[in-house]
Amino acid sequence: xxxxxxxxxxxxxxxxxxxxxxxxxxxxxxxxxxxxxxxxxxxxxxxxxxxxxxxxxxxxxxxxxxxxxxxxxxxxxxxxxxxxxxxxxxxxxxxxxxxxxxxxxxxxxxxxxxxxxxxxxxxxxxxxxxxxxxxxxxxxxxxxxxxxxxxxxxxxxxxxxxxxxxxxxxxxxxxxxxxxxxxxxxxxxxxxxxxxxxxxxxxxxxxxxxxxxxxxxxxxxxxxxxxxxxxxxxxxxxxxxxxxxxxxxxxxxxxxxxxxxxxxxxxxxxxxxxx
Numbered sequence: 001x002x003x004x005x006x007x008x009x010x011x012x013x014x015x016x017x018x019x020x021x022x023x024x025x026x027x028x029x030x031x032x033x034x035x036x037x038x039x040x041x042x043x044x045x046x047x048x049x050x051x052x053x054x055x056x057x058x059x060x061x062x063x064x065x066x067x068x069x070x071x072x073x074x075x076x077x078x079x080x081x082x083x084x085x086x087x088x089x090x091x092x093x094x095x096x097x098x099x100x101x102x103x104x105x106x107x108x109x110x111x112x113x114x115x116x117x118x119x120x121x122x123x124x125x126x127x128x129x130x131x132x133x134x135x136x137x138x139x140x141x142x143x144x145x146x147x148x149x150x151x152x153x154x155x156x157x158x159x160x161x162x163x164x165x166x167x168x169x170x171x172x173x174x175x176x177x178x179x180x181x182x183x184x185x186x187x188x189x190x191x192x193x194x195x196x197x198x199x200x201x202x203x204x205x206x207x208x209x210x211x212x213x214x215x216x217x218x219x220x221x222x223x224x225x226x227x228x229x230x231x232x233x234x235x236x237x238x239x240x241x242x243x244x245x246x247x248x249x250x251x252x253x254x255x256x257x258x259x260x261x262x263x264x265x266x267x268x269x270x271x272x273x274x275x
């Protein structure tokens with residue numbers, strides 16, 4: 001495995017590679033990330049993992065400065081899984097003030113976007129730059145960041161990028177909590193309570209399949225149940241899988257998404273529901 005820090009090193013290493021599978025990350029890798037890399041290995045002869053904490057996708061009051069940076073440990077975990085690790089400094093990715101050349105679709109201002117203004121603009125910008133640098137044929141993203149996945153898929157379609165996007169199932173702990181680098185911020189008590197988020201979404205899925213209530217009623221009850229246990233709920237929403245639009249009656253392929261804070265930690269999760 002080769003660790004490279006500069007664009008020039010990356011391009012020299014990848015020159016002539018015909019089958020590149022790419023996994024972009026912000027590092028602090030856990031088992032969910034490693035499963036994405038294993039999937040990439042099945043789809044490409046050269047597997048590239050980027051590790052870059054992207055300042056453009058953090059708001060002014062978010063955790064950019066304290067976001068865990070664990071490059072040495074990350075590289076140890078990637079030994080035997082990845083061929084190339086690209087870990088640039090901010091100045092390498094953004095050698096001058098970044099001009100916006102890509103505008104994400106309207107869904108970027110809803111759900112997480114409503115609470116993190118500009119977040120998906122930063123995501124789309126860095127992913128497009130990474131695609132341009134790595135030039136992969138395949139890229140793997142986790143479904144835990146469902147809205148991000150939907151936006152990246154739209155970007156690839158609209159810009160005619162020759163990249164196949166694969167969405168990987170969410171990796172979970174034994175109690176159902178979606179794996180996330182931010183889980184380490186949770187206290188022991190909060191970590192136990194955190195599983196209630198996925199339990200709530202699964203309960204909504206059961207109710208949807210049973211036809212027991214309308215979307216709005218389920219969203220309201222789920223939000224109230226979380227709030228009663230001390231969660232600060234940002235949203236609980238039932239949407240279409242295809243485009244994250246608000247579903248009408250009779251929709252069969254749905255996704256339930258939620259974001260809420262437990263103490264100081266913001267958690268997101270989702271489950272797909274087929275009716």
